[in-house]
Amino acid sequence: xxxxxxxxxxxxSLGSTLCFEVSECRDVLAxxxxxxxxxxxxxxxxxxxxxxxxxxxxPPKATTCDIGEIRVLRLLKGG
Amino acid sequence: xxxxxSRITIYEYYPGAPIPHYCIQCPDYPCVSAxxxxxxxxxxxxxxxxxxxxxxxxxxxxxxxxPGKVPKTTRGKSHVLICDLCFGxxxxxxxxxxxGYNALKTVKKPSNTGIKHYAKPPELVAEEFxxxxxx
Amino acid sequence: xxxxxxxxxxxxxxxxxxKTSEERIHPITYRMFVGGRGLATYILWRELGKKWxxxxxxxxxxxxxxxxxxxxxxxPGIKLVVSGKSPQSGGVVGSAISSHVAYSIKTAGYDGIIxxxxxxxxxxxxxxxxxxxxRDASKLWGLKGLELTKSLRSELGRDxxxxxxxxxxxxxxxxxxxxxxxxxxxxxxxxxxxMGSKKLKAIVVEGSGPLPPVARRDEFLKLRYEVIDKxxxxxxxxxxxxxxxxxxVGHDTSSEPIRNWVExxxxxxxxxxxxxxxxxxxxxxxxxxxxPLACMKVSKAVVDGVTYYTDGPDxxxxxxxxxxxxxxxxxxxxxxxxxxxxxxxxxxxxGNTMGFAVELYERGLITREDVGYELKWGDFYCLKRLMxxxxxxxxxxxxxxxxxxxxxxxxxxxxxxxxxEVLKYAVQVKGIGVGAHGIRSRKDYPQPIAYAAxxxxxxxxxxxxxxxxxxxxxxxxxxxxxxxxxxxxxxxxETVLKFLNAVTGWGVTKEELYRTIGLxxxxxxRILLLLGxxxxxxxxxxxxxxxxxxxxxxxxxxxxxxxxxRDEVLNSIAEYYKxxxxxxxxxxxxxxxxxxxxxxxxxxVKTLRRELGxx
Numbered sequence: 001x002x003x004x005x006x007x008x009x010x011x012x013s014l015g016s017t018l019c020f021e022v023s024e025c026r027d028v029l030a031x032x033x034x035x036x037x038x039x040x041x042x043x044x045x046x047x048x049x050x051x052x053x054x055x056x057x058x059p060p061k062a063t064t065c066d067i068g069e070i071r072v073l074r075l076l077k078g079g
Numbered sequence: 080x081x082x083x084x085s086r087i088t089i090y091e092y093y094p095g096a097p098i099p100h101y102c103i104q105c106p107d108y109p110c111v112s113a114x115x116x117x118x119x120x121x122x123x124x125x126x127x128x129x130x131x132x133x134x135x136x137x138x139x140x141x142x143x144x145x146p147g148k149v150p151k152t153t154r155g156k157s158h159v160l161i162c163d164l165c166f167g168x169x170x171x172x173x174x175x176x177x178x179g180y181n182a183l184k185t186v187k188k189p190s191n192t193g194i195k196h197y198a199k200p201p202e203l204v205a206e207e208f209x210x211x212x213x214x
Numbered sequence: 215x216x217x218x219x220x221x222x223x224x225x226x227x228x229x230x231x232x233k234t235s236e237e238r239i240h241p242i243t244y245r246m247f248v249g250g251r252g253l254a255t256y257i258l259w260r261e262l263g264k265k266w267x268x269x270x271x272x273x274x275x276x277x278x279x280x281x282x283x284x285x286x287x288x289x290p291g292i293k294l295v296v297s298g299k300s301p302q303s304g305g306v307v308g309s310a311i312s313s314h315v316a317y318s319i320k321t322a323g324y325d326g327i328i329x330x331x332x333x334x335x336x337x338x339x340x341x342x343x344x345x346x347x348x349r350d351a352s353k354l355w356g357l358k359g360l361e362l363t364k365s366l367r368s369e370l371g372r373d374x375x376x377x378x379x380x381x382x383x384x385x386x387x388x389x390x391x392x393x394x395x396x397x398x399x400x401x402x403x404x405x406x407x408x409m410g411s412k413k414l415k416a417i418v419v420e421g422s423g424p425l426p427p428v429a430r431r432d433e434f435l436k437l438r439y440e441v442i443d444k445x446x447x448x449x450x451x452x453x454x455x456x457x458x459x460x461x462x463v464g465h466d467t468s469s470e471p472i473r474n475w476v477e478x479x480x481x482x483x484x485x486x487x488x489x490x491x492x493x494x495x496x497x498x499x500x501x502x503x504x505x506p507l508a509c510m511k512v513s514k515a516v517v518d519g520v521t522y523y524t525d526g527p528d529x530x531x532x533x534x535x536x537x538x539x540x541x542x543x544x545x546x547x548x549x550x551x552x553x554x555x556x557x558x559x560x561x562x563x564x565g566n567t568m569g570f571a572v573e574l575y576e577r578g579l580i581t582r583e584d585v586g587y588e589l590k591w592g593d594f595y596c597l598k599r600l601m602x603x604x605x606x607x608x609x610x611x612x613x614x615x616x617x618x619x620x621x622x623x624x625x626x627x628x629x630x631x632x633x634x635e636v637l638k639y640a641v642q643v644k645g646i647g648v649g650a651h652g653i654r655s656r657k658d659y660p661q662p663i664a665y666a667a668x669x670x671x672x673x674x675x676x677x678x679x680x681x682x683x684x685x686x687x688x689x690x691x692x693x694x695x696x697x698x699x700x701x702x703x704x705x706x707x708e709t710v711l712k713f714l715n716a717v718t719g720w721g722v723t724k725e726e727l728y729r730t731i732g733l734x735x736x737x738x739x740r741i742l743l744l745l746g747x748x749x750x751x752x753x754x755x756x757x758x759x760x761x762x763x764x765x766x767x768x769x770x771x772x773x774x775x776x777x778x779x780r781d782e783v784l785n786s787i788a789e790y791y792k793x794x795x796x797x798x799x800x801x802x803x804x805x806x807x808x809x810x811x812x813x814x815x816x817x818x819v820k821t822l823r824r825e826l827g828x829x
């Protein structure tokens with residue numbers, strides 16, 4: 001099981017928690033990007049911040065097998 | 080960190096036309112010959128001008144002799160600052176490559192004397208830039 | 215007490231007395247307020263808090279603060295924060311600007327510059343390490359940005375980092391910005407007018423020493439490269455800068471102001487970063503000192519034989535001086551953006567006021583008789599003329615030079631209308647025009663309460679949001695503006711905090727940031743905003759709200775009919791205030807103030823409650 005907790009407007013659009021059965025190990029950010037595309041969210045991962053649930057940075061090249069849950073929010077406020 | 084002690088200085092007289100300014104190692108090294116206290120010498124391996132802090136008196140004869148007015152002074156340093164190529168591995172090149180700008184790279188020193196053409200004060204370089212792009 | 219990351223010392227300039235001195239800031243004050251926006255709020259509170267309501271932002275009693283933070287120069291990206299009592303909101307706005315002055319202040323041996331009083335004649339402040347001079351600027355007064363930069367260079371004999379104002383600031387235009395490096399603006403707050411009121415044309419700072427020492431050097435260096443690598447990998451920003459917003463916000467998320475926010479969606483491919491790059495960019499990437507991101511691009515356009523240069527146009531300029539004015543011809547948007555830079559106008563605030571004016575004209579609330587010429591959407595010539603009239607306060611430009619809120623009140627007065635009848639077209643919150651990120655589609659970053667509950671009103675770089683103890687909260691922006699970290703080079707808060715602790719030797723935790731430090735800064739800003747004055751006073755029951763336009767359903771685009779409801783907004787604001795430890799009016803409770811160590815605010819807040827009739 002791999003869960004994503006969204007914050008802010010992302011939660012309003014996508015729900016605050018989404019969980020998935022993952023059969024293969026996928027790169028976390030690639031998984032996230034694909035999910036956003038499939039839900040019609042045209043955001044690039046550059047604009048997002050994905051962290052561990054407690055706010056610590058994701059380990060480099062983290063996969064959906066290494067970690068069970070992430071927290072996702074909009075990073076760049078401005079522009 | 081000490082920005083003004085950096086041996087490379089970036090000037091920008093026109094928006095978007097940065098001018099990196101540093102020692103280009105003239106084949107005839109006028110600064111070295113102009114130094115009355117023999118504080119300047121040439122590194123045999125890199126061709127860079129080395130400054131002996133104990134001999135430099137900050138008389139600034141080297142600046143006068145330099146066609147690019149390159150040697151710098153800054154508060155807290157009792158000698159002139161000239162790019163010594165960080166003994167072959169310049170920190171500025173490292174940083175510039177690390178962030179992916181790749182605007183600076185180390186090259187083998189050309190053997191011809193044409194490189195002296197590049198030793199110019201920044202305002203002259205800016206003027207050329209200005210004529211080409213901004214006028 | 216040893217201090218790291220800062221010198222513990224500000225340069226203080228009294229322009230009335232023509233004197234300069236040094237001012238100590240205690241290490242504990244830094245620990246409590248960090249620097250930048252936080253320190254500015256503290257200093258303003260300490261010095262002007264007791265008489266805040268009567269302080270005229272454009273009078274000599276106001277202060278102009280130019281502050282760095284402990285991370286300035288260390289953390290990649292180079293910003294400082296301009297502040298004072300805002301001539302727009304009457305509160306404190308932390309107005310961040312990317313400028314080489316930020317590191318040169320620190321290498322000159324100071325953490326910031328505080329300007330008090332006002333000069334009789336035009337002056338500029340020149341700092342070279344220990345040498346501080348108040349110099350005659352009579353020959354510089356009146357100059358626009360490009361000319362001023364050249365004149366300063368020939369006067370000094372070299373390039374030197376500077377902050378300056380254009381004619382707009384000199385003419386006390388409330389939408390005037392403090393400018394740097396041709397195209398950079400500290401726009402929110404209107405501090406260009408504060409500089410103008412002090413007859414201060416520029417602040418030039420050359421520092422030649424090192425940055426102050428850091429507490430844990432090895433950890434700092436490691437973190438610095440960690441951040442550099444993360445930020446350098448933001449390829450969308452590197453390649454396109456914020457200009458990509460003209461398509462991504464204007465088309466994809468449908469949250470860009472179009473014709474004074476009547477719409478928030480467009481489908482014009484010629485008005486996109488891809489089209490702009492091809493035709494107009496002459497330099498990409500372009501960056502300020504030590505920045506690994508390089509979101510800036512220099513563009514060039516020729517209109518009627520005149521050549522214009524500007525940055526981008528970056529998203530905000532493109533949106534506010536383009537689509538918001540119904541102008542989609544990129545060369546002309548570049549021209550307006552360049553003109554705003556040169557005149558020293560905040561493109562966001564001025565574009566907001568101009569769009570408002572065109573809508574009033576269209577509705578017949580102002581006429582040719584008022585303005586002197588016709589105002590039309592997308593008509594470059596009338597828009598250019600209007601912008602110049604604002605900067606020089608010519609004719610009706612003098613009314614608009616007061617900013618959208620005050621102009622609305624004035625127009626209503628002239629038309630014998632209740633002010634609500636004109637204010638309903640003013641897309642502003644508490645005197646500050648809303649940045650170019652709408653809330654109606656909910657696909658962009660600002661939450662429905664982003665502006666209504668912000669201590670900086672319509673400022674899109676300081677937005678409120680739930681949960682109050684997460685990066686969505688305004689505390690997060692207050693922290694970045696205090697540290698001072700650019701929001702585009704920021705990374706996970708955990709890492710930024712580690713960075714701060716490595717530089718300062720502090721042990722600030724996320725818990726402390728949200729429950730104490732950040733909340734302390736935000737609470738003081740909120741109190742000062744509600745104290746307001748002298749010409750504006752905000753009532754939480756009325757003004758903690760969105761502009762009426764945001765309650766109209768979107769008329770076009772993929773999110774047609776999308777809307778936010780006022781009930782939802784008011785409920786969310788109540789929840790947000792509760793989480794912050796503020797009462798239902800957004801006034802920090804006595805318990806919260808005591809917990810934050812703000813004992814001297816307790817009585818002030820009691821008076822405030824009484825005055826608002828909510829005690």
